[in-house]
Amino acid sequence: xxxxxxxxxxxxxxxxxxxxxxxxxxxxxxxxxxxxxxxxxxxxxxxxxxxxxxxxxxxxxxxxxxxxxxxxxxxxxxxxxxxxxxxxxxxxxxxxxxxxxxxxxxxxxxxxxxxxxxxxxxxxxxxxxxxxxxxxxxxxxxxxxxxxxxxxxxxxxxxxxxxxxxxxxxxxxxxxxxxxxxxxxxxxxxxxxxxxxxxxxxxxxxxxxxxxxxxxxxxxxxxxxxxxxxxxxxxxxxxxxxxxxxxxxxxxxxxxxxxxxxxxxxxxxxxxxxxxxxxxxxxxxxxxxxxxxxxxxxxxxxxxxxxxxxxxxxxxxxxxxxxxxxxxxxxxxxxxxxxxxxxxxxxxxxxxxxxxxxxxxxxxxxxxxxxxxxxxxxxxxxxxxxxxxxxxxxxxxxxxxxxxxxxxxxxxxxxxxxxxxxxxxxxxxxxxxxxxxxxxxxxxxxxxxxxx
Ligand SMILES: Cc1ncc(COP(=O)(O)O)c(C=O)c1O
Numbered sequence: 001x002x003x004x005x006x007x008x009x010x011x012x013x014x015x016x017x018x019x020x021x022x023x024x025x026x027x028x029x030x031x032x033x034x035x036x037x038x039x040x041x042x043x044x045x046x047x048x049x050x051x052x053x054x055x056x057x058x059x060x061x062x063x064x065x066x067x068x069x070x071x072x073x074x075x076x077x078x079x080x081x082x083x084x085x086x087x088x089x090x091x092x093x094x095x096x097x098x099x100x101x102x103x104x105x106x107x108x109x110x111x112x113x114x115x116x117x118x119x120x121x122x123x124x125x126x127x128x129x130x131x132x133x134x135x136x137x138x139x140x141x142x143x144x145x146x147x148x149x150x151x152x153x154x155x156x157x158x159x160x161x162x163x164x165x166x167x168x169x170x171x172x173x174x175x176x177x178x179x180x181x182x183x184x185x186x187x188x189x190x191x192x193x194x195x196x197x198x199x200x201x202x203x204x205x206x207x208x209x210x211x212x213x214x215x216x217x218x219x220x221x222x223x224x225x226x227x228x229x230x231x232x233x234x235x236x237x238x239x240x241x242x243x244x245x246x247x248x249x250x251x252x253x254x255x256x257x258x259x260x261x262x263x264x265x266x267x268x269x270x271x272x273x274x275x276x277x278x279x280x281x282x283x284x285x286x287x288x289x290x291x292x293x294x295x296x297x298x299x300x301x302x303x304x305x306x307x308x309x310x311x312x313x314x315x316x317x318x319x320x321x322x323x324x325x326x327x328x329x330x331x332x333x334x335x336x337x338x339x340x341x342x343x344x345x346x347x348x349x350x351x352x353x354x355x356x357x358x359x360x361x362x363x364x365x366x367x368x369x370x371x372x373x374x375x376x377x378x379x380x381x382x383x384x385x386x387x388x389x390x391x392x393x394x395x396x397x398x399x400x401x402x403x404x405x406x407x408x409x410x411x412x413x414x415x416x417x418x419x420x421x422x423x424x425x426x427x428x429x430x431x432x433x434x435x436x437x438x439x440x441x442x443x444x445x446x447x448x449x450x451x452x
Contacts (some may be wrong), residue, residue: 005301013037015433019240024441028345028431029174038293042228047069054281055188055253064281071287073134078225079199079218079236081276087242087271089204089235090279092199095122097219097235100274101166101196103125104245110163112136114150114155114193116180118173118380122200124381126168136162142385146176146333152187164192171208174201175382175427176333177343185213193232194241200224200233203341204294204432205303216241226290229283235274242270251276263357298431307340309430313344313439320443322351323452331357332386332425339384343432345377348449356449358424359412365426368445373427387422387423389414 002029014035025033033128052060072088079086084357102125107113112135113127126135138158143149148169155167167188168295174178179202185195186279204225208218221233245273249260250265254273258267267273317329332345348356362374376383385389397413398405410424428442 005298007305011433011435013400022369023371024369024438026428026438026442027371027373029429030373032224032227032431033295033433038228038289038327041289045285051280051281060310067199067285071284074288074291075234080211081236085238087239088238089274091233091235091272092231093233094219094221097233098122100235101217102129104247106136106246107133109134110291111165113165114138114158114167116140116169117142117385119170119173120174120380121378123168146382147178148180150182155188159191166196168195168196170198171202172341173382175345175377175379177340178333179339179341182213205306206299222287222290226294229286231282232283239270251279275313302432306430307337309434310342311337316443320448326349326351328450345425345427346427351451353424358426361426365445370442370445377427
């Protein structure tokens with residue numbers, strides 16, 4: 001399947017700067033990279049075009065509006081969303097898209113939030129709006145492979161106990177790479193819930209058809225999909241679901257009418273009532289070009305390539321051992337390729353099984369030109385499940401450190417309890433430009449920790 005597309009030619013033509021800079025970039029879950037032609041085409045568009053504030057009515061303003069309409073159409077097409085049913089609200093990033101729903105959702109005593117334990121903090125934070133409204137918050141736990149543990153069953157129990165509300169989950173976990181079964185959308189909606197999918201870390205390999213799984217809300221950031229532009233994300237929302245939200249404020253661009261003398265305002269209807277202020281109209285002119293760039297790579301070929309790269313790194317990491325036979329790596333998340341993307345979380349171990357602090361590995365990786373991520377990746381629920389920090393011992397440490405928390409103090413406390421737990425991991429993630437050579441460089445770095 002991979003030979004239907006020449007990924008080596010793509011790397012040479014569009015991402016040669018990685019080789020020129022000597023960087024093995026393996027952080028695609030944090031940010032995708034733009035192809036050189038994307039940057040050239042966008043620079044050319046800006047050099048030739050005259051783009052004005054889209055809130056005016058002159059030609060330069062209309063040209064911005066036309067570019068935005070193209071960006072909207074491309075976004076709807078990518079998520080296979082019927083334009084009669086869905087609209088696209090441009091935001092600063094996925095976080096801002098999620099917050100639009102969080103602050104406007106009619107949370108109440110029997111209309112709460114249910115969420116999987118592996119959400120990014122930009123979704124976990126939605127719980128604060130729910131709690132402020134006195135609404136229940138239910139968290140669906142993970143199994144030892146960091147997949148959802150009987151998600152449908154537990155969601156049913158939560159709805160039975162607290163009533164239906166908003167159900168939020170990531171299409172793909174940014175910690176473990178687990179891709180959740182989209183049948184969850186159908187299950188939640190059959191229970192009377194509305195569904196919000198965080199597609200920010202799902203990778204540019206699609207898989208979400210809103211015609212088949214018509215979630216009410218989907219959030220994304222464009223730089224994660226195709227690198228350029230940064231500073232723009234989107235909330236893809238059912239028009240009917242938008243009408244049920246209640247905005248807590250108004251802003252320039254989102255109102256039809258405001259009277260200061262009489263303290264009244266009227267929000268614009270639909271999408272326009274949610275787009276606060278002037279959109280990033282120059283960056284938005286890069287969005288349809290980004291999708292066009294993605295379309296050059298057949299989705300099936302990309303998925304097969306990501307699987308092949310992921311299989312290679314999982315296999316090699318599992319096989320690498322210290323001279324005495326002790327494992328060098330501890331992998332978190334699925335060991336197989338079933339329902340997972342190209343994100344791999346791990347720690348390195350000493351021969352006695354102790355965890356090598358992730359910050360130390362991160363530093364050495366940087367010195368070796370290997371770009372990987374360290375920490376919890378803003379996904380504390382998956383991290384707690386991975387590290388076993390959901391146990392009472394960890395709660396005791398948190399109580400002890402209340403008010404003077406630091407990661408170091410937390411680790412010291414856990415070590416004091418004889419836990420020896422990790423408090424952060426490393427994450428390697430692959431994308432369309434990744435070569436097996438990039439992975440070999442990461443594996444060579446990892447092997448510098450082999451002892452004996
Ligand atoms: C799963 C997930 N959700 C949300 C976000 C937030 O995206 P942004 O920082 O672009 O708002 C991220 C970013 O890493 C993510 O991985």
